Amino acid sequence: MHKILIVEDHTDIQDLLHDVLSPTYQILTALDGISALQVFNDQQPDLIILDLMLPNITGESVLKTIRKTSSVPILVLTAIQSKTKTVALLQAGANDYLTKPFDIDELLARIQVQLRALPSAIQPTHDVLKFNEICLDSNTHHITVASQPLVLPKKEFNLLKLLLKEPHQVFEKAQLYEAVWGEPYQDAENTLNVHLSNLRIKLNELAEQPHYIVSVWGIGVRLV
Template structure:
């Protein structure tokens, strides 16, 4: 069953969309931008329905951040009637949009169109990069064929990096995606977790230095 992530802070709309779509799709829900961004990475949905007016992080910011690393179809819900604004959304990476109030049948039809346009992919529970293998179901990790055990946050960071190797993640982006909260006075917390993760991998790897820092920008897996 395909999965749809609904990022919408209006609980009535969330409930309505969930009720309509649940018979056909698996649903994940987020009520603010930061949680939406986090679930977009963790849940790996087949399609995202994204409201623009969100607390904590705007829909525009969520859209642009997702587009740095994913081509998942995104349908934007907006109360804005300005055509220039909607054109800008499409240019920023939205696949489609509907203005509120919207017709449910039309939304369902647009979802079907977007999902039909996507290439079919076989589901995989494992992420592999060079010497590192991670099982998303069992949470088993092997580096150079040796088992590695990680706490929750370090595991989540490694999943994110393995899903997008070579991509540079800003520290704020990495923190907000994994912790699901704003990056305020959290640099030390993030640096400690990154350092621990890097050391644990390097201790087992034949070719260490998988996680490198890009000065002034962020980190990436290479």
């Protein structure tokens, strides 16, 4: 069953969408931008229905943050009728949009179109990430390094999972922090560095080939 994350701060609209979609899909919900990013990172939904007018972090910011690390389909709900604005949303990474008030049948059809295009629609949902000696199972949260079990707290687990998804990509620190913590990267470098350092130490203690996480000067970090 596909997972759909509904990000909508109006509970009446969220309840309506939940009632309509829950017979067919597993529904996740968030009332603001911060919790949306947290739920996205923890649950990895197959599609996101994203309202633009959100408290804390705007829908546009949520869209841009998710697009730094994921190509998950995002269907934007907006009350804005401006063609210029909707074109900008599509250019920023939205897959589709509907203006409020929207037709439920049209929404269902657009969701089906996006989900049919997913490669995962015909593949098992079991999500196992591997890189050299590291193996991480996103569903069971089981990690092994050189065949030895590794238990990580939530933030370190999510950092490692993000790095493993794109093992050859250099991640900016702001990019990592916003994806894992679900909030803007402001004066948070020390927090991120501590978690990366702890993760690096734990990996190196078990690895036969240590130094998996390395710093790329002036940019961020990557796996090697």
